[in-house]
Amino acid sequence: MAEINNIQNEIIDEFAFFGDWMEKYEYIIDLGKSLPLIDEQYKDEDHLIKGCQSQVWLHADEEEGKVKFTADSDAVITKGIIALLIRVLSGQKAEDIAKSDLYFIDKIGLKEHLSPTRSNGLVSMVKQMKMYGLALNAKS
Amino acid sequence: MQATAQKVFDIDKIRQDFPLLEREMNGKPIVFLDSAASSQKPSAVIDKLNDYYRQGHANVHRGVYQLSQEATTAFEEARELVREFINAPSSKECIFVRGCTEGINLVASSYGRKFINEGDAVLITAMEHHSNIVPWQMICEERGAELRVAPVNDEGELMLDELYALMDDKVKIVSLSHVSNTLGTVNPVKAIIQKAHQKGIPVLVDGAQAIPHTQVDMQELDADFYTFSGHKMFGPTGIGVLYGKEKWLEQMPPYHGGGEMIKTVTFEKTTYNELPHKFEAGTPDISGVIGLGEAIQYIKEVGYDNISRHEHELLVYATEQLSQIEGLRIIGTAKDKASVISFLVDDIHPYDLGAILDKLGIAVRTGHHCTQPLMDQYGIPGTVRASFAFYNNRADIDRLVEGINRALKMLR
Numbered sequence A: 001m002a003e004i005n006n007i008q009n010e011i012i013d014e015f016a017f018f019g020d021w022m023e024k025y026e027y028i029i030d031l032g033k034s035l036p037l038i039d040e041q042y043k044d045e046d047h048l049i050k051g052c053q054s055q056v057w058l059h060a061d062e063e064e065g066k067v068k069f070t071a072d073s074d075a076v077i078t079k080g081i082i083a084l085l086i087r088v089l090s091g092q093k094a095e096d097i098a099k100s101d102l103y104f105i106d107k108i109g110l111k112e113h114l115s116p117t118r119s120n121g122l123v124s125m126v127k128q129m130k131m132y133g134l135a136l137n138a139k140s
Numbered sequence B: 001m002q003a004t005a006q007k008v009f010d011i012d013k014i015r016q017d018f019p020l021l022e023r024e025m026n027g028k029p030i031v032f033l034d035s036a037a038s039s040q041k042p043s044a045v046i047d048k049l050n051d052y053y054r055q056g057h058a059n060v061h062r063g064v065y066q067l068s069q070e071a072t073t074a075f076e077e078a079r080e081l082v083r084e085f086i087n088a089p090s091s092k093e094c095i096f097v098r099g100c101t102e103g104i105n106l107v108a109s110s111y112g113r114k115f116i117n118e119g120d121a122v123l124i125t126a127m128e129h130h131s132n133i134v135p136w137q138m139i140c141e142e143r144g145a146e147l148r149v150a151p152v153n154d155e156g157e158l159m160l161d162e163l164y165a166l167m168d169d170k171v172k173i174v175s176l177s178h179v180s181n182t183l184g185t186v187n188p189v190k191a192i193i194q195k196a197h198q199k200g201i202p203v204l205v206d207g208a209q210a211i212p213h214t215q216v217d218m219q220e221l222d223a224d225f226y227t228f229s230g231h232k233m234f235g236p237t238g239i240g241v242l243y244g245k246e247k248w249l250e251q252m253p254p255y256h257g258g259g260e261m262i263k264t265v266t267f268e269k270t271t272y273n274e275l276p277h278k279f280e281a282g283t284p285d286i287s288g289v290i291g292l293g294e295a296i297q298y299i300k301e302v303g304y305d306n307i308s309r310h311e312h313e314l315l316v317y318a319t320e321q322l323s324q325i326e327g328l329r330i331i332g333t334a335k336d337k338a339s340v341i342s343f344l345v346d347d348i349h350p351y352d353l354g355a356i357l358d359k360l361g362i363a364v365r366t367g368h369h370c371t372q373p374l375m376d377q378y379g380i381p382g383t384v385r386a387s388f389a390f391y392n393n394r395a396d397i398d399r400l401v402e403g404i405n406r407a408l409k410m411l412r
């Protein structure tokens, strides 16, 4: 859990350097444009989380009690935020993921993208990530 | 045709009638370009609602006391305003519903249960809003009928020959939009209604996107049903109108049961009230109806001639300005269009564009606009849609173009 919060705090510190929303968005867009986050083979119906606005694909692998996430979106801003979420949650212990409180999104001023009314697939994606955490934790 | 004298159209004065346009969004003066989803309200409507609740509220159609009678009078006067507004033959044919969606559901359910049987068909078009698809799918499934869909071409116009070819004697009703909320296409509903009537088929027109822009005349159109929402025509949310020809409404079973819609009730048998009350079960949205009446007065004062002229100018200007943006393509280029422009730039996702425009204080709609089958036809995830009302001005369009250019710098 400590590790998840450490990464969140790291991101909050990084974002503190940005002067305004434009710089933040430019950074997010750059993140979104960088290499694909998911193996093409997982961009199928089974991994699709349909939002009204944008779509998200999410894949999870387990390695020694830790969950590795890869994900993608058709919208670049959504994808940039996914990159941040993955930085925070991927590779963490299943139990920690299930219990995590993702306060950084609010702190860096992007909470509107994680509001259900945006319907961009991100809310469902976070739910799904926590579900994986829960399920794996229950198994072990 | 309108009795009320129309004012000279002064856009700056008009804008002052809409208090919301004074607010900011994300620290910038708001540019509101989402009136097709729901329009803003003039002070006249807001004040009317306020006055009603402060001074005029009581339940309608049931009290012997003065206040209730005043409320009833105001309520029924608003119905008369609606009748005159759409030139319906009788106010009995003007039923208050929650909105366009409920109007379509009412007809699909009531007309459907009476007139649609196994092996019959319902004909809609490929550009319909989900509200004009799903209710028909539901009744078709229930009755064992077929849902037929008339095609739309690449410009976003109905393919009329194909539409007419689908009108055979299995078709029990045609249901189509007057104006497309996604493409802006104005459909030639009058000609379509004539054609359908030649084959003995009644027609429902979804007028949600037409009423805010153009005068509609029930006797001229000869529609069997016509429905629209108050909130898209500068009135309150939660209220709308279903116009239906008396000959159909009389034959149709009630939609909801309850108070208001009955004449006598015993446990053995209930007899139904007369039109329009037969279709208005329960306490109606009284304030909504009164607010809608005020919105109609307001539209009449501004005048549809003024509205159409101003909006057409905005549409032409916006189309010109947007077309100059490299890589921008407009989705929906019908010859006859209302002031709605859907577009995409390169392969940039509408969500990304919309999210940045939001930060710049510009409210546009992004997504599939409740017309998923249409998006599938064009092979796109959605569009960015800017829709204009008569309270928009050229400066709004300039801000939009500037905003898109700025967003493109960030996204490209």
Ligand SMILES: Cc1ncc(COP(=O)(O)O)c(C=O)c1O
Residues within 6 Å of the ligand: B036, B037, B098, B099, B100, B101, B102, B129, B131, B132, B177, B179, B180, B181, B206, B208, B209, B229
């Ligand atoms: C063409 C069309 N039909 C129906 C509707 C549904 O209207 P309402 O949600 O007010 O019932 C809309 C609203 O977006 C529309 O644009």
